[in-house]
Amino acid sequence: MYLREVQLENFKSFGKKVRIPFLPGFTAITGPNGSGKSNISDAILFVLGPKSPKMIRAGRLTDLIYKGKKDVNYCKVSLVLEDENEEIVLTRKVKRAPLPDNPDNYYSYFYINNKAASLSDFVHILSSSNISANSIVQQGDVTAIVEMGDVPRRRILDDIA
Amino acid sequence: MYLREVQLENFKSFGKKVRIPFLPGFTAITGPNGSGKSNISDAILFVLGPKSPKMIRAGRLTDLIYKGKKDVNYCKVSLVLEDENEEIVLTRKVKRAPLPDNPDNYYSYFYINNKAASLSDFVHILSSSNISANSIVQQGDVTAIVEMGDVPRRRILDDIA
Amino acid sequence: KKDAFYTVYEAVKENFELIYTELLGGGEAELVLENKENPFEGGLIIKARPKGKRIMRLNALSGGEKSMASLAFIFAIQAYDPSPFYILDEVDMFLDGKNAEKVADMIKERSRNTQFIAISLRRVTLNKADHIYGVTMQEGISTIVGNVNLSQVEEIVEVK
Amino acid sequence: KKDAFYTVYEAVKENFELIYTELLGGGEAELVLENKENPFEGGLIIKARPKGKRIMRLNALSGGEKSMASLAFIFAIQAYDPSPFYILDEVDMFLDGKNAEKVADMIKERSRNTQFIAISLRRVTLNKADHIYGVTMQEGISTIVGNVNLSQVEEIVEVK
Numbered sequence: 001m002y003l004r005e006v007q008l009e010n011f012k013s014f015g016k017k018v019r020i021p022f023l024p025g026f027t028a029i030t031g032p033n034g035s036g037k038s039n040i041s042d043a044i045l046f047v048l049g050p051k052s053p054k055m056i057r058a059g060r061l062t063d064l065i066y067k068g069k070k071d072v073n074y075c076k077v078s079l080v081l082e083d084e085n086e087e088i089v090l091t092r093k094v095k096r097a098p099l100p101d102n103p104d105n106y107y108s109y110f111y112i113n114n115k116a117a118s119l120s121d122f123v124h125i126l127s128s129s130n131i132s133a134n135s136i137v138q139q140g141d142v143t144a145i146v147e148m149g150d151v152p153r154r155r156i157l158d159d160i161a
Numbered sequence: 162m163y164l165r166e167v168q169l170e171n172f173k174s175f176g177k178k179v180r181i182p183f184l185p186g187f188t189a190i191t192g193p194n195g196s197g198k199s200n201i202s203d204a205i206l207f208v209l210g211p212k213s214p215k216m217i218r219a220g221r222l223t224d225l226i227y228k229g230k231k232d233v234n235y236c237k238v239s240l241v242l243e244d245e246n247e248e249i250v251l252t253r254k255v256k257r258a259p260l261p262d263n264p265d266n267y268y269s270y271f272y273i274n275n276k277a278a279s280l281s282d283f284v285h286i287l288s289s290s291n292i293s294a295n296s297i298v299q300q301g302d303v304t305a306i307v308e309m310g311d312v313p314r315r316r317i318l319d320d321i322a
Numbered sequence: 323k324k325d326a327f328y329t330v331y332e333a334v335k336e337n338f339e340l341i342y343t344e345l346l347g348g349g350e351a352e353l354v355l356e357n358k359e360n361p362f363e364g365g366l367i368i369k370a371r372p373k374g375k376r377i378m379r380l381n382a383l384s385g386g387e388k389s390m391a392s393l394a395f396i397f398a399i400q401a402y403d404p405s406p407f408y409i410l411d412e413v414d415m416f417l418d419g420k421n422a423e424k425v426a427d428m429i430k431e432r433s434r435n436t437q438f439i440a441i442s443l444r445r446v447t448l449n450k451a452d453h454i455y456g457v458t459m460q461e462g463i464s465t466i467v468g469n470v471n472l473s474q475v476e477e478i479v480e481v482k
Numbered sequence: 483k484k485d486a487f488y489t490v491y492e493a494v495k496e497n498f499e500l501i502y503t504e505l506l507g508g509g510e511a512e513l514v515l516e517n518k519e520n521p522f523e524g525g526l527i528i529k530a531r532p533k534g535k536r537i538m539r540l541n542a543l544s545g546g547e548k549s550m551a552s553l554a555f556i557f558a559i560q561a562y563d564p565s566p567f568y569i570l571d572e573v574d575m576f577l578d579g580k581n582a583e584k585v586a587d588m589i590k591e592r593s594r595n596t597q598f599i600a601i602s603l604r605r606v607t608l609n610k611a612d613h614i615y616g617v618t619m620q621e622g623i624s625t626i627v628g629n630v631n632l633s634q635v636e637e638i639v640e641v642k
């Protein structure tokens with residue numbers, strides 16, 4: 001299995017619909033500071049780690065929605081996974097649903113091969129192909145392992161066990 | 162005024178007596194990982210910041226003594242400051258003085274122009290020429306300013322006031 | 323629960339000690355439990371001995387030496403619980419040229435049967451990749467600049 | 483006590499906003515007190531707007547953008563309370579080529595009347611220095627390799 005394509009729509013600084021095709025092997029992504037490189041890794045984490053504490057740097061999920069245009073009220077990311085000629089498309093979408101007492105309210109939608117699914121279906125597919133937030137090393141994680149204490153470091157192994 | 166020379170003796174990985182002459186202007190120090198670059202900055206901090214919380218990464222002051230040879234029981238750093246043809250030499254030395262109940266016990270010595278001085282004489286000279294641990298940005302400080310909370314960041318200004 | 327932990331710990335420990343020596347081309351490292359009988363009451367200590375030096379705890383190493391030990395730890399966990407692909411975001415930041423090359427070599431070798439996507443500004447890392455993608459931003463919108471070669475990238479960013 | 487704090491705050495704030503724009507060649511930044519009446523009850527917030535983008539708090543910026551804002555803050559403090567010399571240890575770590583060059587240029591300019599000693603692995607930074615010193619280690623002992631030129635340094639470390 002490998003990650004064949006990432007599709008971003010209004011996700012952070014990706015204000016246009018963008019499709020990024022990937023190939024097996026070793027792909028490098030480069031570009032100036034602030035151009036949007038880490039936002040690609042955040043987009044993959046957005047789909048792979050719906051319950052993960054490593055979740056997106058933004059804090060509130062609605063901060064993931066592209067802010068450059070006024071009337072944009074949703075963001076969407078699809079991952080296309082290919083496994084021996086079979087294709088699985090995992091999509092996550094967040095849509096603003098402001099309430100009088102909570103302007104940051106939102107709805108979260110999950111899709112498997114473009115059919116609405118529940119969070120638990122989603123998590124099931126991910127764990128059966130052993131894909132998780134552990135597949136992503138975010139910017140700064142390398143130094144975090146050094147700076148964390150011995151006990152939090154042991155907890156990394158607890159989570160795996 | 163400028164820093165004209167740093168003399169290291171048994172300080173961390175500097176197991177031999179080493180004199181590093183500096184010139185005014187912009188000097189860069191480079192070298193492979195683990196070669197001893199940050200140890201030079203630690204040596205300057207050792208003299209400039211006797212009471213500073215930024216103090217040396219080692220934890221215990223006796224960890225600053227070169228560990229490669231068995232019988233070495235002290236480390237010493239001198240800074241030569243030049244100010245309009247006048248020279249001031251500031252020296253700090255730490256010597257092991259193990260006690261039955263505390264093997265890491267040590268004595269700290271301060272010298273101004275090679276004459277024994279007290280810590281307060283030392284601090285007085287430093288503050289009158291406005292040299293302090295604030296003159297040093299340690300490896301990782303740049304990220305620390307970002308990661309610290311808003312209140313610790315305000316405290317940086319409190320300290321200066 | 324304790325048994326499950328021990329299985330993971332023993333496997334990751336073995337991986338870590340092998341991968342550290344392979345990654346650095348020498349030296350040795352070890353994972354140590356603070357409290358072997360009751361692991362949940364203590365922490366996990368990483369010790370490393372870069373080539374030609376004494377063994378030390380992680381916090382006595384230099385910035386670059388710490389990064390290499392952390393990377394070996396990350397690779398050791400990934401080897402125990404392999405995933406079909408990995409995303410690495412600027413893991414080569416603190417490394418000098420030789421160490422960055424060692425890390426890029428390890429990624430390249432493992433990319434034969436696992437997909438690796440590495441975000442990097444380092445020339446030495448981009449040199450080893452099968453494909454390089456550029457990202458740029460205009461008026462606050464990010465776009466991808468497809469398959470670029472190293473000389474094109476020099477324009478986007480003076481590759482480290 | 484409050485008055486002394488305000489004097490420092492106002493001066494550093496003014497320095498910071500000027501230096502940020504000078505360092506990045508555009509954009510703007512601001513220092514904001516959480517609680518203006520009682521500064522000791524709140525924190526100090528850094529906001530920055532890189533060129534062509536919206537203003538945001540420090541934690542929404544990218545790794546490199548955060549570093550540049552932090553550096554501007556460090557330089558702003560140093561400008562308020564100037565010292566005869568500064569030691570900077572790998573402050574250019576997260577920066578792409580253009581930003582590393584901007585930082586090296588600022589150091590170079592300020593080094594006319596203040597001594598700067600910068601530890602760096604970046605080619606772009608070493609290029610701007612008046613003198614370059616190499617450090618190497620043999621059998622666990624560090625030594626200084628006096629005044630080297632850039633081509634000699636390429637051997638010690640593939641300069642980033």
Ligand SMILES: Nc1ncnc2c1ncn2[C@@H]1O[C@H](COP(=O)(O)OP(=O)(O)OP(=O)(O)O)[C@@H](O)[C@H]1O
Pocket residue numbers: 011012013014031032033034035036037038039040063064065066067068139462532535542543544545546547576
């Ligand atoms: N919701 C959003 N809408 C628009 N722009 C956003 C949004 N969230 C983040 N951004 C922008 O994305 C930029 C950060 O991108 P990112 O962190 O991916 O940079 P990077 O390429 O990884 O840079 P570096 O090399 O410095 O790490 C920030 O400048 C921020 O302005």
Ligand SMILES: Nc1ncnc2c1ncn2[C@@H]1O[C@H](COP(=O)(O)OP(=O)(O)OP(=O)(O)O)[C@@H](O)[C@H]1O
Pocket residue numbers: 172173174175192193194195196197198199200201224225226227228229300372375378382383384385386387416622
């Ligand atoms: N007391 C000591 N005796 C001997 N060696 C020591 C002592 N304290 C630290 N060291 C050694 O100094 C080395 C670290 O040096 P330093 O942190 O200066 O490296 P550096 O050149 O800054 O590297 P990097 O580029 O990775 O930051 C460590 O490998 C450690 O083994």
Ligand SMILES: [Mg+2]
Pocket residue numbers: 037038139544545546
């Ligand atoms: Mg980034």
Ligand SMILES: [Mg+2]
Pocket residue numbers: 198199300384385386
């Ligand atoms: Mg260092």
